[in-house]
Amino acid sequence: MNAVIIAVVVMLVLSLLRVNVVLSLLVGALAGGLIGGLSLSDTITAFTDGLGGGASIALSYALLGGFAVAISRTGIPELLVATILKLIKKDGEKDRTALAKTFIILALLLMAVFSQNLIPIHIAFIPLLIPPILHVMNLLKIDRRLIATVLTFGLTAPYILLPYGFGFIFHEIIANQMEAAGLVIDMKDIPYAMLIPTAGLIVGLLIAIFISYRKPREYDRDMDVKETLVVNVNKKDVVFTVIALVAALTAQIVTESMIIGALAGIATLYISGALKVKEADEVLIEGMRMMAFIGFVMIAANGFASVIQTTGDIESLVGSVSSILEGNQSLAAMLMLLIGLVVTMGIGSSFATIPIIAAIFVPLAVEFDFSVLAIIALIGTAGALGDAGSPASDSTLGPTAGLNVDGQHNHIWDTCVPTFIHYNIPLLVFGWIAVMVL
Template identity: 45%
Template sequence: MILLNPVVISVLVLCILCLLKLDVLLTLLVAAVVGGLAAGMSMSDTMGYLISGMGGSSETALSYILLGIFAAAMEHTGVAAIFAKKIGSMVKGNKTVLVWVLAGVACLSQNLIPVHIAFIPILIPPMLMLMNKLHLDRRAVACALQFGLKAPYITIPAGFGMIYHTIVANNITKNGLAVSNMEIWKVTWLIGTAMLIGLCVAVFWAYSKPREYNMDEDAVRKYEMEQNRETKLNRDHIVTLVGAVSTLGIQLYFGSLPLGALFGLAIMILFGAIKWKDIEKLVMTGMHIMAYIAFIMLVAEGFGNVLSKSGAIDQLVQFAVNVSGGSKLIASTAMVLTGLVIVTGLGTSFGTVPVLSVLYVPICMGMGYSVPATILLIAASAAIGDAGSPVSDTALGPTAGLSVDGQHDHIWDTCVPGFIYFNIPIALTAIIGSVMI
């Protein structure tokens, strides 16, 4: 019975405990243990696979911590407040415009300036008071940020998009169906369009009504003083911006985000934007911003290793093949839903592509799917659970920025909206599209 599959059991435990508001980190540990035991592993083997698997995300975790410190440094120099004020004046009190501007900034973080979620703890916290004054439902902002963090890399072959498209093309080719990188976007634009429709529904309908948030009087006074104060770029601001540009340049040249962040911090320290006596405070602040997310990513990688070692993923995909009975519609539905379960548990689109390709490509070839249909199924199945997964950085990033005052819930205000307005449109697009093209 499919419900007894260890992957299904562990992901159900993960989702249920998260919905019951158990801490995500503890939820991951419990789900990993349950999944391992359900697969017949011993407790010691389960913990061994969990711990050994954590090393796979060590570079990502280090990147997030260093970027958190960099974000704290940018806030310390006042650059973040200037950006927030500029955006506030640009939207002219229109909350819908603000949501779309933030979605645009998030899109740029994937392709033009590939810093991923690092901009969120820099830009979003200074804007929370503006959102409160506009009575803007933060769930709309969470959807906008998730859209910007996800749709561009699925759709556009640049920045993180080039990485994702290369992974998809290489893995499909490796498993017997020759595909080039530039064939991917010609299909995945369908997924991006589905996400855009979902975002429009979320912004213009689901979360368009005013929502009240508590506003601390001291915070309101501080915000109004900042708005009334004339702000000009000074030497520290310019050094900070140079550090940011250098971070991007070093990252692109050496292919190392941690090295880029470290180099940017070094410039800010050497040229005096950050005083020596403030370094320890900024490090602790940066750790507070991003270390929790970094450690969740480490444990999520270990959780994925447990599921991989269990052999249950192969069983899940084989079940999807068996229930299709030769029907492409049923097969597509089963493959997309299988991807949803796996990615919701693992929290990574990039890391799921190799897992699914080795199984899905032979299935698609055997059932007579076209090349575009195969690309659509694999790209969508690997990306579908990312927005709604409690352990995905696509969800953790927006929550990190929107919850600094304790008024935004990770599960109900970020994950559930992302699941409804992105995963459902992606699923429908992949299922119907793979049958028709």
């Protein structure tokens, strides 16, 4: 019995049964470690040794949460809400609800796409933008599962396809790991190889928008949104808030650290007076509390990944595949993609999956006489599979953090399951097509 499969299945089943994700990761890691031949002590050691890898991410998210709540107190979110509400108001007999829905969906989609390539801030925009407009979405009866799929598309498709921002990092990892495995490639070939798999994500997005979640969905409304039409905002605070956002973005890009970026933004709000000193401690704690769930999940996910890597069963899982393929290219491609899905679902990071699978997939794919472009598509798709849909992925944790601030959006059933269905299944199909035709 393979330890990787056992660990991931246990984690996913417990999560689907609404067991807390952190506990699911811990129990899954224990099950995988014991099945993989590790003693209980060694399993716990491997888990705790891996926890440190998530500490930096957890602190980043905590500071970003504090920065987000601080921003929300300055008036910019209210201005945004008021602008959207103007679209909703009836002009004569003309109901602009459809226009408002379209505006929200397109705006969030573009922001999510920009967060990966053009303005590489990843999920930092979600706690800034989503909570202030939740009551507007409630009024419009927008299904939050649709917003989750829209956000997750923007957080995954751009880095898979475009070699900019986080996409450059992803493509560089693919190129470097394939070279380390004995196959030198040109990074310029990666976007061409990933074009067909990305088309699968686009198909999934269109299905979610126009079929799966087009019907209205009722949510509890704690406030009358019309009250927010009258907005009293200090223009000086708005100006300094914009400066703080620019400072945070600039610092993050220059230092390549979300921690420094959030710190720069918070410091700007402090110095300018937009964040009142007497309120600062309460505001920052509130924001950190909002993002604490993501931080704990990312820490636990690193411990989980450490355990399944320590067992050595990732290599044996892939190695066992070659013994049953018998030269069948189509079957080989599908099984390798499925292995990529299982590993990434467990680890929660496509970036971390590439080094694990490339060393074994490259020689295996060469043995089956796949073309270079086909091997790139295989590695890239196998790594990306599972990022959408994994309970431990920041591509699902980010949307949940924004959509669940009022407790009406479940991480597993409203984010992970919808994104798994609409993205992993099409990506699996289109990725297999890419490998077979390239």
